[in-house]
Amino acid sequence: MTAYVLRRLAVAVVLVWILSVVTFAIYLKVPADPAGFLVDIQHATPAAIAKAHHQLGTDRPAVVQYGHYVWRALHGDLGISWATIGFAPNGTPSGAPVGHMVWSALLVTGSLALGGFVLLLLVAVPLGAFAATRPRSLVDRLSLGVSVAAISTHPLVVGLLLQLFVGNRWHLLPASGYCTVSRPSAAEIDAVRRFAPTNTPVPCGGVGHWAWHLVLPWITFALFFVALYMRIIRARMLEVLEEPWVRTARAKGASEFRVIRAHALRNAIAPVVTMTAMDAGMAIGIAMYIETVFGLPGLGRTTILALAGQQGYDLPVILAVTLVAATAIIILNLVADLLLLAVDPTVARRTGRGVLRSVGRAA
Amino acid sequence: MAVSNPLRVPQFDAGELDTPRPQGQWRLAWRRLKRDRVAFGCGIFLVVLVFAVGPGAPLYGKLVGHGPNDFFPYAVSVALRPAGPFTVTWDTAETADSDPFAFTHKPPPKGTGKTLLLLGADSQLGRDEFLRVLYGGRVSLEVAAGAALFAILIGVVLGTLAGYYGGLVDAVISRFTDLVMAFPLLLFLVMIGSLFSYGITRWTFGGLLNQGVFQLIVVIGAFTWFYPARIVRGQIQSLRQREFIEAAHMVGARDSRILRTHLFPHLLPPLLAYGTLLVATNIMIEVGVTFLQAGIKLPTASWGSLLAQTWGTILNPNPYNPATTQPWLTLCPSIAIFLTVFALNQFGEGLREATDPRSVR
Numbered sequence: 228m229t230a231y232v233l234r235r236l237a238v239a240v241v242l243v244w245i246l247s248v249v250t251f252a253i254y255l256k257v258p259a260d261p262a263g264f265l266v267d268i269q270h271a272t273p274a275a276i277a278k279a280h281h282q283l284g285t286d287r288p289a290v291v292q293y294g295h296y297v298w299r300a301l302h303g304d305l306g307i308s309w310a311t312i313g314f315a316p317n318g319t320p321s322g323a324p325v326g327h328m329v330w331s332a333l334l335v336t337g338s339l340a341l342g343g344f345v346l347l348l349l350v351a352v353p354l355g356a357f358a359a360t361r362p363r364s365l366v367d368r369l370s371l372g373v374s375v376a377a378i379s380t381h382p383l384v385v386g387l388l389l390q391l392f393v394g395n396r397w398h399l400l401p402a403s404g405y406c407t408v409s410r411p412s413a414a415e416i417d418a419v420r421r422f423a424p425t426n427t428p429v430p431c432g433g434v435g436h437w438a439w440h441l442v443l444p445w446i447t448f449a450l451f452f453v454a455l456y457m458r459i460i461r462a463r464m465l466e467v468l469e470e471p472w473v474r475t476a477r478a479k480g481a482s483e484f485r486v487i488r489a490h491a492l493r494n495a496i497a498p499v500v501t502m503t504a505m506d507a508g509m510a511i512g513i514a515m516y517i518e519t520v521f522g523l524p525g526l527g528r529t530t531i532l533a534l535a536g537q538q539g540y541d542l543p544v545i546l547a548v549t550l551v552a553a554t555a556i557i558i559l560n561l562v563a564d565l566l567l568l569a570v571d572p573t574v575a576r577r578t579g580r581g582v583l584r585s586v587g588r589a590a
Numbered sequence: 591m592a593v594s595n596p597l598r599v600p601q602f603d604a605g606e607l608d609t610p611r612p613q614g615q616w617r618l619a620w621r622r623l624k625r626d627r628v629a630f631g632c633g634i635f636l637v638v639l640v641f642a643v644g645p646g647a648p649l650y651g652k653l654v655g656h657g658p659n660d661f662f663p664y665a666v667s668v669a670l671r672p673a674g675p676f677t678v679t680w681d682t683a684e685t686a687d688s689d690p691f692a693f694t695h696k697p698p699p700k701g702t703g704k705t706l707l708l709l710g711a712d713s714q715l716g717r718d719e720f721l722r723v724l725y726g727g728r729v730s731l732e733v734a735a736g737a738a739l740f741a742i743l744i745g746v747v748l749g750t751l752a753g754y755y756g757g758l759v760d761a762v763i764s765r766f767t768d769l770v771m772a773f774p775l776l777l778f779l780v781m782i783g784s785l786f787s788y789g790i791t792r793w794t795f796g797g798l799l800n801q802g803v804f805q806l807i808v809v810i811g812a813f814t815w816f817y818p819a820r821i822v823r824g825q826i827q828s829l830r831q832r833e834f835i836e837a838a839h840m841v842g843a844r845d846s847r848i849l850r851t852h853l854f855p856h857l858l859p860p861l862l863a864y865g866t867l868l869v870a871t872n873i874m875i876e877v878g879v880t881f882l883q884a885g886i887k888l889p890t891a892s893w894g895s896l897l898a899q900t901w902g903t904i905l906n907p908n909p910y911n912p913a914t915t916q917p918w919l920t921l922c923p924s925i926a927i928f929l930t931v932f933a934l935n936q937f938g939e940g941l942r943e944a945t946d947p948r949s950v951r
Contacts, residue, residue, distance in 0.1 A: 242769070245769065246773070246774075249773075249778075250781075253778075253781055253782065253785070256786075257785045257786075258785075258786075259785070375932075375935075375936075376928075376932065378935065379870070379928060379931040379932035379935050380928055380931075381874050381877055381878070381927055381928075381931070383877060383878060383881055383897060384897070384924040384927060384928060387897060387900075387901060387920050387924070388920060388921075388924060391900075391910075391915075391917060391920050392917070395910040395912075395915075396912065396917070402910065508774065511774065512774065512775070512776040512777075515776055515777075515780075515882070516878055516881070516882075519881070519882060519904055520901070522907070528904070530777065530780070530781075531780060531784075531882055531883075531904055532904065532905075534780060534781060534784045534785065534884075535784060535883060535904055535905055540785060545781070548777075549774070549777065552774060552777070553774065556774075
């Protein structure tokens with residue numbers, strides 16, 4: 228058991244390392260000059276450009292840069308975003324620390340994915356169970372048809388249509404933007420009112436606002452996965468309902484609702500719990516689309532903005548997002564594997580490569 | 591010398607006797623597919639679609655007399671709202687407007703012809719939305735089908751090597767497959783697509799493909815070959831131990847001959863079915879990557895860029911304005927993407943069931 232977990236962790240560490248090397252290699256091939264983050268490349272003197280390179284540390288060999296990055300990352304310092312970096316005359320860097328950026332982005336992506344999964348289970352479990360108890364009924368066929376259609380729908384299409392019609396045209400729900408769970412302080416709101424450019428939205432917060440702004444993203448997220456989950460729950464329920472213990476429960480005189488809820492559904496739902504963790508990789512990919520459409524400052528949007536800026540390739544941010552996303556996926560998969568292990572101890576002997584296999588569904 | 595028919599039993603020749611001739615697997619599959627009405631209908635839709643976006647797009651362009659990148663400012667109102675479906679507009683690229691405060695366009699000089707925009711104008715530029723959906727579909731399908739072919743090609747080579755030779759080769763290739771599977775595909779697609787705009791991005795093969803198509807084909811293919819590789823490896827591993835392979839070895843057939851004549855025919859049906867599903871996935875990927883500004887670059891239309899048309903780009907999203915927004919521009923590419931992906935998924939499923947020898951239908 229311990230050996231199994233250790234082997235998984237070793238594989239995970241190797242994977243994260245390779246991902247960081249590839250991310251670094253792409254950075255070395257990018258034609259844009261990182262000195263452009265500090266000086267105007269068109270007009271600056273060669274000495275100024277060389278100084279900018281020296282300050283960013285990009286004048287050293289790639290191996291040294293990489294080693295330096297890994298060393299600092301291991302000490303918990305992910306660096307400062309190049310897009311915001313500035314240097315005091317004595318050489319002290321200032322700017323947005325990447326650790327903070329990624330942490331706040333992770334919270335946004337986390338609330339999107341978590342709420343989406345909760346909504347998904349709230350819809351898929353009752354519908355799947357109901358469809359299984361009445362196979363070939365109208366509800367069953369309807370839910371099957373809807374799920375076939377939902378599988379073929381791009382999350383971008385769902386998101387854009389919901390935003391356009393529900394959000395923008397009918398004004399039923401907020402069409403974009405994000406509110407933090409905690410309320411912003413009066414000083415923060417005042418600062419935005421006074422100093423931010425006009426049309427900057429005033430920071431909002433509180434659980435109510437947070438959930439209200441996330442309803443459309445959650446629906447988009449849930450709709451992409453609901454078909455798959457519903458069909459799996461239905462199939463599992465059909466299997467479980469044939470089991471002898473269900474017959475025994477019925478023979479004992481338990482009500483049909485109790486049979487379904489306490490006896491059948493409990494057993495049918497076990498693999499679904501592990502499946503949710505396994506889908507984490509794909510969820511991050513889907514979240515990238517949803518964050519873009521609805522303007523949520525999550526991991527995906529952070530990455531795209533770091534890539535799409537004038538200078539391109541904000542290396543510290545991109546490396547950090549890649550590492551954090553990969554680590555999150557790997558940890559979730561490990562949890563899924565351990566849950567599966569708790570249910571079925573033969574797994575450890577049967578397969579040695581579960582982590583990698585399931586991570587593969589990333590996006 | 592054998593006595594022919596010594597008992598004088600009445601004889602039939604082969605033509606008269608209705609012996610059930612063994613049917614080829616393709617014939618059987620075709621019959622099963624025809625019985626599956628949804629899959630067959632989707633197949634017909636796909637054929638029509640391929641003809642519509644292939645030779646159909648330039649033919650329609652000839653018919654209405656303009657191309658997908660021509661501007662028709664008369665199809666956009668003075669308040670910058672694109673015209674809706676079934677618009678007949680003046681066939682000119684410039685307005686005759688002289689008064690900037692007028693509420694309507696000034697009619698063009700006499701002698702200007704008219705032209706039909708079947709689905710209206712695509713944006714403030716006033717291009718033909720229907721033609722752009724057709725040409726965009728061509729680009730999206732090129733990317734999707736090309737990447738699927740490329741992925742299957744890599745998958746077959748690596749899967750065959752791993753499955754047939756086993757041992758160390760298998761171990762190395764399997765680890766490599768696991769590694770590629772673990773890559774966050776979308777992240778790398780966006781990274782590569784949004785940063786590089788030279789070299790492979792510009793390859794068009796003498797105008798055969800649009801710019802950026804080949805790059806997307808290569809990158810998507812390079813990150814999605816693991817699934818066909820696994821299918822091929824599994825198939826070959828299970829077939830390798832069967833008697834007919836043993837027999838072929840025994841009579842002295844070389845490896846290349848065994849692979850070619852005994853193993854590959856078994857791979858074709860599952861790869862065909864899986865390839866169709868892969869094309870559907872690739873269309874989704876192309877749409878997503880182009881929407882995120884990392885795929886096909888404007889002015890070339892693709893379904894992803896048509897979807898992004900109203901929404902804008904991530905650096906400057908278009909603010910929503912009910913007076914200038916045309917919901918058709920989001921609906922048209924949405925419907926096109928949905929129908930195509932749906933048809934490909936259903937057809938792929940049908941194909942898989944029809945070519946499965948264990949299928950009961």
